[in-house]
Structure formats: C-alpha cells, structure tokens
Amino acid sequence: MTATLDRQLDARTPGRTRPWWILAAAMFVIAWGGNQFTPLLSMYRMHEGLSTTTVDVLLFAYVLGIIPAMLLGGPLSDRFGRRPLMLPAPVIGIVGSLVLSVGAAHEPVLFVGRVLSGLALGLMMAVGSSWMKELSGAPWDPDAAPGTGARRAAMSMTAGFAIGAVVAGLLAEWGPWPGTLPYLVHVVLSVPVAVALLRTPETRAVGARGTLLQDLRIPAAAHRRFWYVVIPVAPWVFGAAGAAYAVLPNIMVDRAGAHPIAFSALLCLIALGCGFGIQALGRRIDTPRSARAVAVALGILAVGCAIGAVAARELTIPLAVAAAAVLGAGYGMALVSGLQEIQRIAGPDDLAGLTAVFYSLSYLGFGAPAVMAVLSGWVSYPAMFGFGVIVAVASLALVAWKWAAHLPEPQGPAVVEDSVG
Numbered sequence: 001m002t003a004t005l006d007r008q009l010d011a012r013t014p015g016r017t018r019p020w021w022i023l024a025a026a027m028f029v030i031a032w033g034g035n036q037f038t039p040l041l042s043m044y045r046m047h048e049g050l051s052t053t054t055v056d057v058l059l060f061a062y063v064l065g066i067i068p069a070m071l072l073g074g075p076l077s078d079r080f081g082r083r084p085l086m087l088p089a090p091v092i093g094i095v096g097s098l099v100l101s102v103g104a105a106h107e108p109v110l111f112v113g114r115v116l117s118g119l120a121l122g123l124m125m126a127v128g129s130s131w132m133k134e135l136s137g138a139p140w141d142p143d144a145a146p147g148t149g150a151r152r153a154a155m156s157m158t159a160g161f162a163i164g165a166v167v168a169g170l171l172a173e174w175g176p177w178p179g180t181l182p183y184l185v186h187v188v189l190s191v192p193v194a195v196a197l198l199r200t201p202e203t204r205a206v207g208a209r210g211t212l213l214q215d216l217r218i219p220a221a222a223h224r225r226f227w228y229v230v231i232p233v234a235p236w237v238f239g240a241a242g243a244a245y246a247v248l249p250n251i252m253v254d255r256a257g258a259h260p261i262a263f264s265a266l267l268c269l270i271a272l273g274c275g276f277g278i279q280a281l282g283r284r285i286d287t288p289r290s291a292r293a294v295a296v297a298l299g300i301l302a303v304g305c306a307i308g309a310v311a312a313r314e315l316t317i318p319l320a321v322a323a324a325a326v327l328g329a330g331y332g333m334a335l336v337s338g339l340q341e342i343q344r345i346a347g348p349d350d351l352a353g354l355t356a357v358f359y360s361l362s363y364l365g366f367g368a369p370a371v372m373a374v375l376s377g378w379v380s381y382p383a384m385f386g387f388g389v390i391v392a393v394a395s396l397a398l399v400a401w402k403w404a405a406h407l408p409e410p411q412g413p414a415v416v417e418d419s420v421g
Contacts, residue, residue: 019200020135020149024156026090026197027128029190031160032167033093034062034121036182037100037114038245039169039265042253043178044104046260052250054107056370059246061111063367065118066125067360074126074356075218081204082131082352085123090194093120097183097190104179126356129153133343133351134203147286150339154279158332162272165245169265178261218353223345226354228402229291230341232395234358236301237334239365243308243388244271244327246369251312251381252320263317271324275332285333286340290404293337298396301330305388312381338362 041055050058077085096116103109133149135141141148168182175181249256249264256263278300286293304326311319338358346354372384 018135019140020132020152022193022196022200023086023128023132023135024152025193026086026200027124027132027153027156028160028163029186029193030089030093030120030124030128031157032164033097033186033190034117034164035161035268036097036164036168036186037062037117039165039249039261039268040172040179040182041246042249042260042264043172044110045253050107053370053373056246056250056373058107058110058114059242060367060370061114062118062121063363065115065120066122066363069119069122070126070356070359073123074130074352074354075350077127077130077204077352078350081202082127082134083200083202086127086131087194087197089120089123089128090190090197091120092116092123094187094190094194096120097186101180101183101187122356122359125157125359126352129339129355129359130352131200131203132156135200140201140203146288147340147343150343151279151336154332154336154339155276158272158276158279158335161241162269162276165268165272166265169261169268173259173262173265218350218357225341225402226345229294229399230338230345230358231361232398233294233297233334233338234361235365236298236392236395237331237338237362237365239368240301240304240327240331240334241271241275242366242369243305243372243385244268244324244331247372247381248308248311248320248324250369250373252315252317255315255317255320267320267324270321271328271331274325274328275335278329278332279336286337288344291341291399291402293333293340295396295399295403297330297333297337298392298399300326300333302389302392302396304330305385305392309382309385309389312385335362 038059041059044050044055044058045052073085093116096113096119098113099109099116100113103113129150132153136144136149136152164186167185171182171185172178245264245268249260249267252263253260285296304323307319307326308323311323339355342354342358343351372381375384
C-alpha cells in the first residue's frame with residue numbers, strides 16, 4: 001500500500017510525467033505493430049505471389065489472437081489488476097514483429113506472427129483502455145473531464161494504427177529489405193516503451209474476490225443500452241477501417257500506377273487521419289443524455305459506404321480517397337462513441353470485461369475484407385458497398401429508436417435490473 005501511495009503522489013508531483021502519457025505511448029506502439037501489416041498486403045500479393053484471399057485471411061488472422069486476449073485479459077485484469085495483464089503486451093508485440101520479419105515467403109510464419117500481434121493488441125485494447133480511463137481521473141489526473149479516458153485511448157490507438165501503416169508502407173515501397181525493415185523499426189520503437197511501462201502505477205484494487213469463473217462473467221453485457229446502442233455500432237468500427245484501407249487499395253491496385261504499396265499506405269493515412277481528427281471532436285458530439293454520438297457515427301458510415309459503392313464502380317483515385325476519408329471518419333466516431341457508452345454502462349468490477357466484449361464485436365468487422373474477397377466472384381464490390389449502406393441505415397434506425405432509453409446512472413455502474421430478457 002505504501003508503494004502504491006508513493007506512486008500516486010509521484011504522479012501528482014509537478015514536473016513528473018503523467019502516468020497516462022506512458023500508457024498512451026505503449027498503446028501507440030502496440031497499435032503500430034498491429035496495423036503495419038496492412039499496407040504490405042500489396043507487396044505480398046505482387047512480390048511473394050500470395051492470392052488476394054490469402055492476404056486478406058492473414059489480415060484477419062490476428063483476430064484469432066485479439067479476441068481470446070480481450071475476452072480473457074479484460075476480466076482477468078478486473079480480478080488481478082491492470083499491470084500484470086498489460087505489461088506483457090508490448091513484449092508480445094515485439095516477438096510478433098520479429099516473427100513477421102522472417103516470414104515474407106512463408107505463409108505459416110506470417111500467420112503465427114499475425115496471431116502474436118493480435119494477442120498484444122487484444123491485451124492493449126481491453127486492459128489498456130480500462131487502465132487509461134482510470135489513469136485519466138483522480139488521483140492520477142484529477143483535472144481530466146469525464147470521457148477523457150475514452151478519447152485518450154481511442155486517439156492513442158488510432159495514431160498508432162495510422163503512423164505504423166504509413167511508415168511500413170513507405171519503407172516497403174522505397175526502403176531496403178521491404179519484408180523485414182518495417183517490422184524491425186517497430187521493434188526498435190517498442191523496446192524503450194516496454195521498459196517505461198514498468199513505471200505506470202496500478203489503478204485496480206486487488207482483494208478477496210469470488211471464483212475466477214464468476215469474474216469471467218460480465219453482468220453489464222446484459223444491459224439493454226449495450227444491446228440497443230453499442231452492439232449496432234460495434235462491428236462497424238473495424239469493418240469501416242478494413243473497407244477503407246484493405247478493400248479499396250485492392251480494387252484500385254491497377255489504377256495506383258507504379259507505387260501500389262505507397263497508395264495503400266496513403267489510404268491508411270487518410271482514413272485513420274480522419275478517424276483521429278473526428279475523435280478530437282468527440283467531447284462536443286457525445287452526450288450522456290442520448291445516443292447522439294453513435295447516431296452520428298452510423299450516419300457517416302452510411303455516407304462512406306455510398307461513396308465506396310461509387311468509387312468501386314468508377315475506379316477513380318479521387319473517389320477512392322473520398323471514400324477512405326469518410327469511412328475513416330466513421331471508424332473514428334464509432335470507436336470513441338462506443339467506448340464512451342461502455343465506460344458509462346460498466347461498473348468498476350467489469351469495466352475491462354465489457355470493454356473486451358465491445359472490442360471483440362468490433363473486430364468481427366475486420367473479417368469484411370476477406371468475406372468481400374470471397375464473394376467478389378459472385379457479387380460486385382459496388383453491390384456489396386450498397387448493401388453496407390442498407391445495414392448502416394438499419395443500424396441507425398435502431399439506435400434512433402432507443403435514442404435516450406435505458407440510460408445508465410450518472411456514476412456509470414450497470415443496473416442489473418435493466419437487462420435484456
């Protein structure tokens with residue numbers, strides 16, 4: 001207890017680094033490692049002879065690491081504390097990058113590396129997001145406004161996703177050792193951050209609890225607002241991102257000239273840059289009195305899918321850029337609005353667990369590029385984007401119907417009586 005109090009006092013001492021800054025850096029480099037693979041899809045197709053379906057499956061493969069890491073890591077961190085579950089994450093990310101750096105010509109090695117990157121990302125998203133929320137409040141940051149933790153987590157991840165993809169794409173296009181150097185850069189950046197993370201204080205009181213099986217249950221997941229407001233937007237988070245920087249570069253590869261890898265990195269930068277920018281506005285759009293922020297996200301996504309349908313039909317670079325920008329903005333708004341809803345619904349004992357469920361549902365959307373690649377033999381890309389418009393509008397209608405229903409208490413704990421069924 002004395003050591004914990006000393007760390008808390010240190011965190012409030014003027015001139016010292018706020019703990020959330022270190023955690024933000026860790027989330028940034030782990031997200032970098034998770035998304036650096038994306039702009040290299042064109043490289044693997046062109047230079048390593050992998051099919052479009054194969055690289056899209058490899059893109060989705062890290063979900064096999066993400067979802068178990070989130071669903072177990074989140075509740076376990078509610079039980080044992082944030083530090084024991086989060087500290088290994090950047091180390092696992094480093095190992096994943098090292099494996100990917102030697103696997104350019106070997107699909108099984110790439111698969112293993114992607115799963116390891118997913119494990120790191122899953123721990124970061126479930127545990128890191130909850131840790132960020134707690135570090136963005138008293139006693140570590142008493143001046144932070146409500147909702148600051150969700151925005152800091154979302155912006156740290158989005159910045160890592162964007163910059164990691166851009167750097168990897170540029171190095172693969174114009175640097176030496178295109179299948180190796182991007183991953184080694186990530187390793188070099190991650191090592192000092194992994195060491196610095198050791199200084200971050202624990203925020204979760206660990207004491208006598210129920211059984212481990214009880215901890216893996218997440219009562220707040222039965223909250224009606226989670227079902228009617230959060231679930232409709234969750235798969236869109238990475239469904240929109242995947243469409244912006246995996247599907248669009250694939251269908252535009254013949255129009256990208258001599259630099260398809262750089263073009264893929266450009267679409268990543270545009271999509272995630274727009275996502276980052278709109279997250280900065282999240283505080284003004286979000287309100288605890290309604291689902292306004294979620295509705296705005298779904299409206300943007302419907303427009304993005306419509307532009308995507310036109311871009312897939314016309315195959316012009318300006319339309320592809322516009323579609324990536326709007327889909328990216330939709331991704332960013334969906335992510336931050338979903339996290340803010342989660343942090344209002346969940347109580348302290350299942351915050352990380354409910355965050356993990358949200359992210360797990362979100363990452364189901366990352367299967368969209370692989371599904372669209374498989375279906376493209378029977379259904380055109382414009383038609384698939386058009387179907388996305390219909391689903392987005394239907395999701396928006398559901399959220400609008402439950403606009404201000406089942407609002408949680410202002411303090412945030414889930415109301416057990418307000419459950420589905």
